[in-house]
Amino acid sequence: MRRLRAAGACLMKRLSPGRCALALFIMVPAWSMCAESQESSGGDSRYQQFMVYPHRQAGYAAMRAGDERTAMAEFTRARELAPQSVDTALDLAEAYRHFNQAARAQTVLDEQARYTPNDSRLRAAMTPPAPPAVDCTRDNRPVCRAKRGFGDLQVGDLARAQAELDAPDFAASPEGRNLRHALVQRAIYLGDDQRAVAQLSELDKQNQLSSDERNQWFTLLLKLDRLDAARELQSRSGLDTPTQDLAMAQAIGNSGDRKALASYMAARQPAFANEKDERQWINLLAMAARAQPALLDHYTVRYPANAMWQARVALPLAMLRGDRAVAGSMLSRLPADSFHEERFSLYLQQGQYVQAQQQAEVLIAQPEGYRLLDPLSYRLMDAGATYEAKQLLLDAYPFTGNTHSAALLARLAVLAGQQPALFSADDRARLRRPLDSVALRVAQLHILSALRDCEGIRQVMADQSPDYPAELWRQLGDCYSKDHPGLAEYAYAQAGKHEPSADTTRALAYQAYSAQDYETALLAWRSVPAAHLQQADLLAAANTALTIHETAVARAWLDDYAARGGRQDGAYWWLRAQADEPSNPALARTDLENAVALQPDPRYYARLAALQAQAGDAQQALASWQHASALAPQDSRIAASLGYAYLQAGEPEKALAQFERAHQADPDNPALTRQLLYVNQQLGDYAQARMYAEQAIDQFGNVGAADPAGAGSDTQQSQDDLYSLRRLHENLDRRWSFNADTSLGDTVSSAANSVAPGVSYRSYAQFEAQYHLDPQLTGGDLNTLTAYARLFAGSGVTGTVWPVHEAMLGIGVHWKPLTSQNIVLSVEQQTPADNSRVTHNDTLFRASGSWSFGQKFSDDWHASGRGWFTQNFYVDVAHYLRAEETVVTLDYRFGFHDKIVNGQTIEPYFHLQYTGIDRTQGLTYLRDGRAGLGVQWNVWYGETHYDAYPHRLSVAIEGQHAFTTYLRDTNAAFLIVRTQW
Structure with missing residues (x-):
């Protein structure tokens, strides 16, 4: 338009034809563009104008850049879209002429003449007016001088136009000024920025710049990176519109000088007319924020959409420099459902891990958000928010469908290994549930392994897949x-x-x-190559071999251990002793002596004591047990062994102290309890013995309950042992014993000689009371010394049935000299208890013994089994001092107790008896040998928890036959009744 105005001025002032032609020539390229903005020709529709306009713009831009190919392509496309338009025809023709293809330009114009033959623009383009003739022969003006010699101006003769313009008189004239303005526009159009700047500078010197030209000059200076000149022009010319501020800031930004950009933008607060320009200004503020962050942070936007943009740009920068206050303030002004990533980062920096976890959960809940689980959980862990990272991971566990599941499972394992305490019982229960595939379970097991959760490992590997x-x-x-x-x-x-x-x-x-x-252990040790066996392994392997008595193998490993220079300490010699003992106990003893010399150990001393005792060195064995006890005072087994050693050495008091020490350490050990019972019994402390007897009975629990059938064969020994303890407990408390014995026969027999040796009765009866003297007084056990009194009578010389004749009272003492044998020595003073002529005072010396040859053949109640065999061999030697009579009795009895109910038996038995009587110092010797068969009913009663049956009643019927006798009858039958309590 400026060019058109220049041309109009030229015509109005009636310039010479040559000058007008020159002005028209300069502004021709702008003519068509200007015209298209004024009117629409050729019947162009608005749609065609919309479609064509971009191609026309692109074509002229390419012409200015000298890009012929692009320019021709764009104008040709515009022509195709509007084939009858005058505008597209003029554009294409101008392009052909610009690139020196005048013939093709003419062809386009001729074609367009068919559609718009009367269009003035088309006619002007086809037949440009000839410049008016100037008679320079008579006109001596500078313009004529400039034009002489080169004829009419042609397209491209800028040099000639410039030469005429340089003439002082013409340059100062209005025509010259207009021509200079036209040359500036022509240079801008052709893209000759340097020439345009030079022309604009000249116009500025002449103070001839218009506001549009100042803006053009400012733009060209920015384009040429002449920023100082542009800023100087801007400051003195008032070029401070928002658009110019933005352009200047963009140019400074392109230079990379952030400080200069910050300084420039700090001094300006442009109010942009559109949202797009303001956004570009915000982007430049972000660039300048490196130097002055406050510019971006405190910039006040006009358009709401740009507030979000400002936050998106400013937040990362604020957080990058650690300015949490600015970041927080900015986020507080924005909707809570926005900028979750930035909020997550800010909370993470501020240590607000719970809030950071919440933002992470929101991010993960978004579409495709599962992809963020990996980086978000890593960032939480890296920041120290391990609990929140754990929660985030467990909420998504087992990460089904997540492409990063392997990495997430591995991260969970790392977290579990670093802080297992973070995982609650519910977390562990969840992690224990086996996953679907072996591959996932393998990763799951690494997590459980890190947690040292053996229960979980067992559950997951319960399938025992071979793929683990x-x-x-x-x-x-x-x-x-x-x-x-x-x-x-x-x-x-x-x-x-x-x-x-x-x-x-x-x-x-x-x-x-x-x-x-x-x-298996020995086989495994043998499978390990010798080179891989460490010294500790050699000792372990030798120990394994010794456990199954492979002493030769153990010695080989021990030899290898010694050959490798292994330390020959106490442990080595201990193993060596076990390896040597079977074949050479003496060498083993030496090994143990080496062991205790190097490393005193109670085990070594204990084994050494056993070998010493085995060799008969009781005192050395006792010394070794003492060493072992000193090293392990709390070891009940060593204390007990030392107690046994003291017993063998004849020191029961010391033995008792050791057994008590062992019992304190192991009060539930029944063997120790019984040993304390026996030692206290031996020492005569029956009260303590009874106490330990009760403990021993209690330790049996319910063993020994009524089982008359003896079905529980595994408990038979326990039942018998329990009964023995009860019998002992009952005996320990007994001070008085009573028994009554009655026999009624059909004839005279010597079968009753146990009551009155050497006296033959048809019937007899006896009642006896015994008092067991205190063993502390006698230095023996409870039965060592017993005082007794008895009253007995028989059928007399008349042979009556009832034993009420010739009654005698006997008072005496029983002495049991051996605790291990049932041998009794007695002294008894007998006195008649009635006025019988055949009875008289006498003193009886008696030695008797009884043997059943084993507890299982005893006549006492047997707790186990359906019944038991019984036998007894009785020997009695009696001498009457006054009568000078000696009687020898040998009695053997064998029977079987058949249990009928608990505490009752029927006993068939076989009986052999021999009696010899010497009444005259060997001059007269009487013999009686007989055999008997009988059956007896036995009843035991009065049992308690701790006491065996204290009472017994027996009723028997027996028949006898004498093979040799001094009596008249050889056959006899008896009813025998005995009771004791």
Whole structure:
């Protein structure tokens, strides 16, 4: 338009034809553009104008850049879209002329003449007016001088126009000024920025610049990166519109000088007319924020959409420089459902981990948000928010469908290993549920392994899939090793199958030994190459071999250990002693002496004591037990062994102290309780003995309950032992004993000589009371010395049935000299208890013994079994001092007690008896030998929890036959009744 105005001025002022032609020539390229903005020709529709306009613009831009190919393509396309338009025809023709293709330009114009033949613009383009003739022969003006010699102006003769313009008189004239303005526009159009700037500078010197030209000059200076000149022009010319401020800021930004950009923008607050320009200004503020962050942070936007944009640009910068206050303030002004990533980062920096976790959860809940689980959880862990990271991961566990599931499972394992306390019982229960595939379970097991959750490892590997790697089988073995040694051994064996190695085999050997599978342990040790056996392994292998008595193998490993320079300490000599003992006990004893010399150990002393005792060195054995006890005063077994050693040495008091010490350490040990019972009994402390007897009985629990059938054969020995303890407890408390004995026969017999040796009765009766003297007074056990009194009578010389004749009172003492044998020596003073002529005072010396040859043949009640065989061999030697009569009795009885109910038996028996009587110092010797068969009913009663049956009643019927006798009758029958309490 400026060019058109210049041309109009030229015509109005009636310039010479040559000058007008020159002005028209300069403004021709702008003519068509200007015209198209004024009117629409050729019937162009608005749609055609809309479609064509971009191509026309692009074509002229390419012409200014000298890009012929692009310019021709764009104008040709515009012509195709509007083939009858005058505008597209003029554009294409101008392009052809610009690139020196005048013939093709004419062809286009001729074609357009068919559609718009009367269009003035088309006619002007086809037949440009000839410049008016100037008679320079008579006109001596500078313009004529400039034009002489080169004829009419042609397109491209800028140099000639410039030469005429340089003439002082013409340049100062209005025509010259107009021409200079036209040349500026022509240079801008042609893209000759340097020439345009030079022309604009000249116009500025002449103070001839218009506002549009100042703006053009400012734009060109920016384009040429002449920023100082542009800023100087802007400051003095008032070029401070928002658009110009933005352009200047963009140019400074392109230079990369952030400080200069910040300084420039700090001085301006443009109010932009559109949202797009303001956004560009915000982007430049972000660039300048490196130097002055406050410019971006405190900029007040006009358009709401740009507030979000400002936050999106400013937040990362504020957080990058750690300005949490600015970031927080900015976020507080924005909707809570926006900028979750930035809020997450800010909360993470501020240590507000719970809020950061909440933002992470929102991000993950978004479409495709699962992809963010990996980086978000990592950032939480890296910031120290391990609990929140754990929660975030567990909420998504087991990460089904997540492409990063392997990494997430591994991260969970790392977190579990670093802080297992973060995982609650519910977390662990969830992690224990087996996942769907072996691959996932392997990753799951790594998490459980990091947590050392053996219960979880057992649950997940319950399927025992062969696809589990050796490492996890080893882990399972470690988990089972403490409470399930057999399963641990199996796991180690599976690990060895999956990945055979010396380490796995070694672990199997140790675990098999722990599971007491010594054969497998020994086989595993033999499978480990000798080069891989460490010194500790050699000792363990030798110990395994010794456990199953492979002493030769153990010695080989011990020799290898010594050859490798292994430390020969107490442990070595201990193993060496066990290896040498079977073949050479003396050498083993030497080994143990070496062991205790190097490393005193109660085990070594204990074994040494056993070998010393075995060799008959009781005193040395006792000394070794004393050393062992000093090293392990709390070891009840050593204390008990020392007690036994003291007993063997004849020191029961010291033995008692050791047994009591052992009992304190192990009060539930029944063997110790019984030993205390026996030692206290031996020492005569019956009160203590009874107390330990009660403890021993209580330790049996319910063993010994009524089982007359004896069905529980496994408990028979226990039942018998319990009954023996009760019998002992009952005896320990007994001070008085009473018994009554009655026999009624059909004829005279010597079968009753146990009452009155040497006297033959048809019937007899006896009642006896015994008092057991205090053993503390006698220095023996309870039955060592007993005072007694008895009253007995018989059928007399008349042979009546009832034993009420010739009654005698006997008072005496029983002495049991041997505690291990039932031998009794008695002294009894007999006195007649009635006025019978055949009775008289006498003194009886008596020695008797009774043997059943084993407890199982005793006549006392047997707690176990359906019944028991019984036998008794009785020997009695009696001498009457006054009568000078000696009687010898030998009696053997064998029978079977058949239990009918608890505490009752029927006993058939066989009886042999021999009686010899010397009445005249060997001059007259009477013999009686007989055999008998009988059956007896026995009843035991009065049993308590701690006492065996204290009372017994027996009723028997017996028939006898005498093979030799001094009596008249050889056959006899008896009814015998006995009772004791």
